[in-house]
Every structure is written in structure tokens, then in C-alpha cells.
Amino acid sequence: MRMKATFFIIYFLFVLLIKVNAAENNLKNIIIFIGDGMHKEHQIAASRFFTGKDEELTWHNFPYRSSVSTWDINTYNRYAYIKGDKLYSKDNIDYSLGYSPLIGGKTANSSESLKRRNYFLNKLPLVYKENLYKIPATDSAAAATAMFTGQKAETKAISFQTYNGENKPLKTIAEIFREKNKGSIGLITTVPFNHATPAALISHSESRNNYYSAVDTKEGIANQMIAFQPEVLIGGGHPAYNKGWGVKKYLSNDLYNLMKNSKGYIFIDRQNKLDASQNIKTAADQAKTMNKKLFGLFGSKKGHLNNIKPVYKDGTPIVKRDSKENPYLKDCVLAALNVLSQNKNGFLLLAEQGDIDWANHENNYKHMIGAVWDMDTAVSTAVKFVDKPDDDIDWTNTILVVTSDHANSYMRIKNKEKLKKGTLPRQFKLFNYHYPLREVKYYTHAHTNELVDIYIKGQGIDTFRENEGKYYPGTRILDNTQIFDSLINELR
Ligand SMILES: [Zn+2]
Known part of the structure; x- marks a missing residue:
């Protein structure tokens, strides 16, 4: 009897020990890719051009996939107003007001019922906060x-x-990660470095339009981002190129000089006739050996890096960039990972392909495909980096998230037969882009409230899975706020 009891106690302790061990978090490195304005249909378009199949991009074979709702408070309040409901309050959120799976669907969907299309495309009255x-x-x-x-x-x-x-101000995952985990922070974007997506990771502002302020002040987004001193910051907005009639300016010369002379940094910028892909690599190697941080500042007239054009050459789909003086996203990702991986406490890297959104606003199919290619090759570069043996970075301590912040343009492929490997729709520009052969159709130049995709590889998938449908019962939908929730929960 006594033996038996002792046995059970030991057995119980043993099970408990295993449980405690299993609950220990292993997540050390976070890599987040955001295809700005990328809907499922844009992925299909790029995948078809480069492979002839619908789902052959790098992330399409990741072990986890779901859908994300993206609405913000303004969206919520417009729906609340027309339905006579209460406006947004943190303590009492009706998620189906922000996005209704009953009307919009349970996944990011290509199929087009008229009801669904109207839900996404009908304008709402401007009753809540005018002029948005x-x-x-x-x-x-x-x-x-x-x-x-x-x-x-x-x-x-x-x-x-x-x-x-x-x-x-609201505390960000980067601020928490730096404080709690002592990890390194890296930000990359193909649009100006202080554009909304990277800005929201390490700065705080009532308006995304506060791009910069006087060099000795703190309000400007660029000012805050430079003061944060991320371990890696690479993007566009270079003031020497971002100029011209009617062009929005992202950075002052004073702030440029501040960046250039930042202590503890290797600074690299766009150089006449020099290949940025090579230069950013050299700069990263230098930062690594000298134990320094890395600033990379590039850009063009509009502030972004490159328009990337898909071309079909000798039976092979390839791309061409505007200028070799600006890097591809994959060059920046490799450079960033080389620097960030020096920190034994781990790193958080955000990489944004912002031109998908810019191309979609223009309804520019060609540039959109090039931008999705840019993101695809960058994700594949990150996967290979984690796969690399003989370092302490692997899929048991690293998570790679690929998602989008919102959909854009409500583009639909109308004739799949005509869009095979290497073929593009015929497009011409007369104020806007037009598609005379109707291979594709764009329904808007603006963002839509459609669900976006999320693809995940590595450590931490379980928490995302547990969060599915929490706000949308009967579905697998995650809300975009749950990306933060899940990652924080997985951090060690
Ligand atoms: Zn946009």
C-alpha cells in the first residue's frame, strides 16, 4: 500500500515536471514580414506569373495558415453609427461590427457574391470624424x-x-522585447523608413504624417526612430533623391546628417552608379566585425526604393529594378539578419514590402507582381538563414510570420487561362491603369476591409492556433491585435 502511494507521488511529480518543462517558452527570435496592402488575389497573381501555379510562393508551404481581420476604430464606428450601435470602447467590443464573417466570409476569398462585394466596396457616410x-x-x-x-x-x-x-502612447512589442529580453531590433522597408508600418514599431504619434520635426525636437517620427537606436534600420526617404515638384518629403538634411554621424553605427546610403546589393552586404559585414549597428538609407524621387518590373525572357520569368543603386528587400533582410544574429538574447526583425500597397493604389498589376516577388525572395532568404546549421538560430527558437496589414484594390483575376506562367495582362495608363482585354479587374483604388492571410513557420504556432475564433466564434479568424497577443505569450 505504502509502496503504491509513493509510486503515485513520484509519478505525479514526474508528470508535473514534464508539464512545467513543456510550458517553458523557447521563442527567442521573431521575424515579421508584412506585405502592405496584399490580399490573397495578389499572391495568386504573382505566383501564376513566376510558376504557372496559384500557390507556389515561399510562404505557401508554411505549416500554419489562417485569416486575419484588420478593421480599425474608424471602420468600427462607421458601422456602429449606421446600425445605431454604440461607438468603440475598449471594454465592450462587438467584433462582428468591425468585420462580419457572415457577410464577408470566413477566409480571405476570391469568389465574388454581389453581397460580399458590396460589403467591401460600398462607401459609408462620413458621420464619424470628417475628412477621413x-x-x-x-x-x-x-x-x-x-x-x-x-x-x-x-x-x-x-x-x-x-x-x-x-x-x-501605446507600448509596442519592440519596446517590450528590448526591455524584457534584451534582444536586438531591426526594421526594414522598401518605402521611406519612417512610413506608417515601421514607424508604429518604435515610435508614437497621433498622426502618421508627422514624418519629421526639427533636429533638436522629439515629436517627429524619424526623430523618434533615430533616437530609439534600433540595431538595424534600412529603408527609403533619402533626402538627396526624394525631391522634385509636388513630391512629399520624408526627411530633412539635418536628420540625414544626424543619421550619417550616429555614434555606434555603420551608415550606408545610395551612391552614384554603385550596386546597393553589394554595398549593403559589405556594410553589414563591417557592422558585424566592428560590433556596430547598421543604418541603410536609400530611395528615389517618391521616397521608395525601386519599382520592380516582371519580364519574361527566354522562357524564364525574371525581374528588373529601376536602379541598382537601391537594394532589393532580400539584400536588406540578409544584411539585417547578419547584424541582428550577433545578439545571443535574440532579435526582432520587421521587414515590410510597402510597394505592394503603392502599386495597388495605382491599380498597377505589373508593379504589384514585382513587389510580391521582392517579398517572396526576401522571405525565402530569411528561411534559408534560419535553416543554416551550426548556429543557435533554428525553428525551435525562431518564429517567421508572413502577413498583410490590410487588403487593397479589390483586384480579381477574371481570366485565369490568359494569365499563365510569364504572361501579364495588357495594361496602359490614361490617368489610371486600364485593362482592355479584361484579364483582371480592379474595383477600387483604396484599402478594403477584406480578411488577409497569415502564414507562420517555426516556434509558437500553438498560441496562434489557440487564439483562432476567440473573437469570431465558429471561424478560424484571428484579429490583428492577436498577432501581438500570441507573440507576447510565446516570448521567453
Ligand atoms: Zn495604402
Whole structure:
């Protein structure tokens, strides 16, 4: 009898020990890719051009896939208003007001019932906060805030609460990760480095349009991002190129000089006739051997890096960039990982392909395909980096998330037969882009409230799975705030 009891106690302790061990978090490195404005249909378009099949991009074979709702407070409030419901309040959220799976569907969907299309495309009355978009959809600022702070925000807000009479900064996952895990932080984007998506990871502002302020002040987004001193920051907005009539300016010469002379950094920028792919690699190697951080500043007239054009040459789909003086996203990702992986405590890397959104606003199919290619090759570069043996970075301590902040343009492929490997729709520009042969159709130039895809590889999938349908019962939908929730829960 006694033996038996002792046995059970030992057995019980043993089971408990295993449980405790299993509950220990292993996640050390976080890599987040955001295809700005990328809907499922844009992935299919790029995949068809480069492979002839619908789902052959790098992330399509990741072990986890689900859908994400992206609405912001403005979207929510417009729906609340027309339904006579209460406006958004943090303590009482009706998620189906922000996005209705009953009308919009349970996944990011290509099929087009008229009811669904109207739900996404009908404009709402401008009763809530005038002069914002009439389109019921988030912008990149509020979406990034949701993903990086776990809090819904109003359109334009950069990790900042601006509602319920309470104006205050919201703590981001990068700030928590640096404080708690002592990990390194890296940010890359193909658009200006202080554009909404990267901005929301390490700065706070009521408006995404506060791109920069005087060099000795703190309000500007660029000012805050430079002051944060991330271990890696690479993007566009170089003031020497970002100029011309009617062009939006992202950075002052004073701030450029501040970046250039930042202590502890290797600084690399766009150079006449020099290949940026090579230069960024050399700079990263230098930063690595000298134990320094890395700033990379590139850009063009509009502030972004490159338009990337798909071309079909000798039976092979390839791409061409505007200028070799600006790097591809994959070059930046490899450079960043080389620097960030030096930190034994781990790293958090955000890589944004922002031109998918810019091309979609123009309804430019060609540039959109090139931008998705840029993201695909960058994700594949990151996968190979983690796969590499003989270092302490592998899939048991690293998570790779590929998602989008919102959909854009409601593009639909109308004739799949005509869009095979290497073929593009015929497009011409007369104010906007037109598709005379109707291979594809664009329904809007704006963002939509459609669900976006999320693909995950590595450590931490379980938490995402547990969070499915929490706000949308009977579905597998995640809300964008749950990207923050899940990652925080998995951090060790
Ligand atoms: Zn946009």
C-alpha cells in the first residue's frame, strides 16, 4: 500500500515536471514580414506569373495558415453609427461590427457574391470624424498599431491612443522585447523608413504624417526612430533623391546628417552608379566585425526604393529594378539578419514590402507582381538563414510570420487561362491603369476591409492556433491585435 502511494507521488511529480518543462517558452527570435496592402488575389497573381501555379510562393508551404481581420476604430464606428450601435470602447467590443464573417466570409476569398462585394466596396457616410476616408477599412498606421501593441487604434495613429478623451502612447512589442529580453531590433522597408508600418514599431504619434520635426525636437517620427537606436534600420526617404515638384518629403538634411554621424553605427546610403546589393552586404559585414549597428538609407524621387518590373525572357520569368543603386528587400533582410544574429538574447526583425500597397493604389498589376516577388525572395532568404546549421538560430527558437496589414484594390483575376506562367495582362495608363482585354479587374483604388492571410513557420504556432475564433466564434479568424497577443505569450 505504502509502496503504491509513493509510486503515485513520484509519478505525479514526474508528470508535473514534464508539464512545467513543456510550458517553458523557447521563442527567442521573431521575424515579421508584412506585405502592405496584399490580399490573397495578389499572391495568386504573382505566383501564376513566376510558376504557372496559384500557390507556389515561399510562404505557401508554411505549416500554419489562417485569416486575419484588420478593421480599425474608424471602420468600427462607421458601422456602429449606421446600425445605431454604440461607438468603440475598449471594454465592450462587438467584433462582428468591425468585420462580419457572415457577410464577408470566413477566409480571405476570391469568389465574388454581389453581397460580399458590396460589403467591401460600398462607401459609408462620413458621420464619424470628417475628412477621413469614406472607405470602411483601416490604414497602415492603425493596422500596424494593432499588430505591434495589441490595441485597436484610429486611422493615422502610430502606436498612440487618440480616443475616449485619452491621448497616450501605446507600448509596442519592440519596446517590450528590448526591455524584457534584451534582444536586438531591426526594421526594414522598401518605402521611406519612417512610413506608417515601421514607424508604429518604435515610435508614437497621433498622426502618421508627422514624418519629421526639427533636429533638436522629439515629436517627429524619424526623430523618434533615430533616437530609439534600433540595431538595424534600412529603408527609403533619402533626402538627396526624394525631391522634385509636388513630391512629399520624408526627411530633412539635418536628420540625414544626424543619421550619417550616429555614434555606434555603420551608415550606408545610395551612391552614384554603385550596386546597393553589394554595398549593403559589405556594410553589414563591417557592422558585424566592428560590433556596430547598421543604418541603410536609400530611395528615389517618391521616397521608395525601386519599382520592380516582371519580364519574361527566354522562357524564364525574371525581374528588373529601376536602379541598382537601391537594394532589393532580400539584400536588406540578409544584411539585417547578419547584424541582428550577433545578439545571443535574440532579435526582432520587421521587414515590410510597402510597394505592394503603392502599386495597388495605382491599380498597377505589373508593379504589384514585382513587389510580391521582392517579398517572396526576401522571405525565402530569411528561411534559408534560419535553416543554416551550426548556429543557435533554428525553428525551435525562431518564429517567421508572413502577413498583410490590410487588403487593397479589390483586384480579381477574371481570366485565369490568359494569365499563365510569364504572361501579364495588357495594361496602359490614361490617368489610371486600364485593362482592355479584361484579364483582371480592379474595383477600387483604396484599402478594403477584406480578411488577409497569415502564414507562420517555426516556434509558437500553438498560441496562434489557440487564439483562432476567440473573437469570431465558429471561424478560424484571428484579429490583428492577436498577432501581438500570441507573440507576447510565446516570448521567453
Ligand atoms: Zn495604402
